[in-house]
Each structure stands twice: as C-alpha cells, then as structure tokens.
Amino acid sequence: MTTARIAPGLVLDDVLFDAAQAGVAAHVPGLAPLTWARFTSPGDWTLVPDDRGDGYKAELVLINTRESTAKVNLWFAADLRGGQQSTPHSHPWAFDAHVLLGGYSEDRYTPSADGAVRCEPGVEHLAGGVNSVPREVYHEVTEIHESGRTLTLMVCGRGDRGSWGYLDLATGLHRAAEPDPGFGERLRALNPQHR
Numbered sequence: 001m002t003t004a005r006i007a008p009g010l011v012l013d014d015v016l017f018d019a020a021q022a023g024v025a026a027h028v029p030g031l032a033p034l035t036w037a038r039f040t041s042p043g044d045w046t047l048v049p050d051d052r053g054d055g056y057k058a059e060l061v062l063i064n065t066r067e068s069t070a071k072v073n074l075w076f077a078a079d080l081r082g083g084q085q086s087t088p089h090s091h092p093w094a095f096d097a098h099v100l101l102g103g104y105s106e107d108r109y110t111p112s113a114d115g116a117v118r119c120e121p122g123v124e125h126l127a128g129g130v131n132s133v134p135r136e137v138y139h140e141v142t143e144i145h146e147s148g149r150t151l152t153l154m155v156c157g158r159g160d161r162g163s164w165g166y167l168d169l170a171t172g173l174h175r176a177a178e179p180d181p182g183f184g185e186r187l188r189a190l191n192p193q194h195r
Contacts, residue, residue, distance in 0.1 A: 004040035007193045010047055010058050010074075012040055016151055019100040020072050023153040024062065027098050028070045031062050039072075042193035049186035050077065069093065069156040075104060076148055079141040081166075088138035088167045090174070093159035097131040102150030105143040110136065115172035138167040 002014040017039050024034040038044065039060065047055035056077040062070040081087045088109045103126040110118045122142070125131040133139060144150050165176040188194070 006040065006042045006045045006058075007047060007191060009055055009076075009190075010045060012074075016074065016101065016149075019151050020060075020153070023072075023098055023100040023151075024070075027096075027153055027155055028062065031070060034062075045193070046187070047190040049183070049190050050079075051081070053186040053189060055190050067158050069095075069154070069159065071154050072100075073097075073152045073154055074148070075102070075141075075144045075150040075152065078104075078143055081140070086140060086169060088140045088169070089177070090135065090138045090164045090167070091133065091156070091159075092135075092161050092164045093156040094132075094134045095154055095156040097125065097133065098153040098155065099125050099127050099129050099131065100151040100153055101127050102144070102146035103127060103129075104141055104145060104150055104152075106131070106139045106141045109138040109140075109167055109169070111138070111167060111172040111174075117167065117169055117172045135163075 004012045006012060017036055020039060021034045025032040045058050045060050047058050050056045054077070056075070056079055058074045058076075060072040062072065064071075081089060086107065088107065103124060105122050105124050108120040108123055112118065126145075165174050167173075168175055
C-alpha cells in the first residue's frame with residue numbers, strides 16, 4: 001500500500017485516493033481528474049479542530065466560489081459542536097455528500113413556523129449513498145462508522161456565507177453562528193503543513 005504523511009494524524013493511502021478519484025470523476029467531472037500529486041499535497045489539506053483542538057475531519061477543497069464548493073472530507077470523529085449537548089447546525093448552501101468509503105450517522109432537524117422541531121435521529125449514510133441536505137435542514141453528525149476510513153465528497157450549490165447557524169431546540173429558532181475566538185489558534189496548531 002502506498003501512503004503519504006500529510007500532517008500529524010493525517011496519513012493518506014492509495015485506497016483513499018482511488019475512492020476520491022472515482023468520486024470526483026463521477027460527481028464533479030469538470031474537476032477531474034484528481035491526481036495523486038494533488039490528493040497528497042500537504043498544503044491543500046486542512047485538519048479541522050473540534051472544541052478541544054482535536055481534528056475531527058480533514059478537508060481537501062477542490063473548488064470554493066460563491067457559485068459552488070466541492071471538497072473531499074476524511075472523517076475521524078463526530079461533529080458534536082456542543083459537546084454532550086445537541087447543537088444542530090445548518091450550512092450556507094444546499095449540498096450533496098457522496099459517501100465514498102465507510103459511513104456515518106446524523107440526527108436531522110427541521111423547524112416549523114409554529115416553533116416545533118421535527119427530529120430524525122440516527123439517519124445512516126453508507127458507502128455508495130448520497131446525503132442531500134437542503135439549506136433549511138439542521139443536522140449533527142453523531143457517529144463515524146470507520147474513523148480515518150470514512151471519506152465523503154461534498155458538492156455544494158450557490159452559497160450565502162453568513163447565513164448558517166444553529167437551531168435552538170427549545171424554541172425552534174435560528175441562532176446565527178458567531179466567531180469562535182480560539183478557532184484560528186486550534187486550526188494553526190493542527191496544520192503545521194500550512195506554515
């Protein structure tokens with residue numbers, strides 16, 4: 001097996017590459033082909049920290065414009081932004097997450113005009129499937145089925161960067177995301193390849 005060490009805690013291999021390459025060719029053919037050199041370029045990968053500073057996923061952004069975003073995500077842990085307290089979030093764009101390897105589970109929340117919140121807990125997404133997330137849906141990734149082996153290709157439509165946020169489960173109201181003053185420091189600590 002061919003491997004490439006990108007950063008501490010982030011090692012890629014030819015199995016991950018083959019899945020990413022096939023996913024890009026199938027779902028964003030205008031960005032194909034994905035090459036081994038691009039896939040293993042340390043400066044193109046970013047480990048994303050959780051609240052404690054641990055990397056819960058790594059991202060390889062293929063394109064990022066107002067009109068579209070596409071990125072490969074390698075998942076290590078759930079995206080639990082509120083720790084043990086459920087804190088579902090929305091996104092600035094609708095997207096399809098193509099599950100290329102492994103799988104994950106999420107809880108999905110949809111608010112209604114009367115303040116009620118509909119919850120679909122434990123929705124599973126497995127390799128070969130697609131998770132379509134409209135802008136009005138809030139979600140929280142609660143479980144990664146194969147840590148370090150769950151790979152997704154996120155393909156997003158036109159976005160409005162400031163529009164995402166969190167859902168207050170008690171009131172059904174949207175709370176705009178606020179800057180996390182420690183995020184930049186945690187991000188830099190995880191990504192020495194960017195220095």
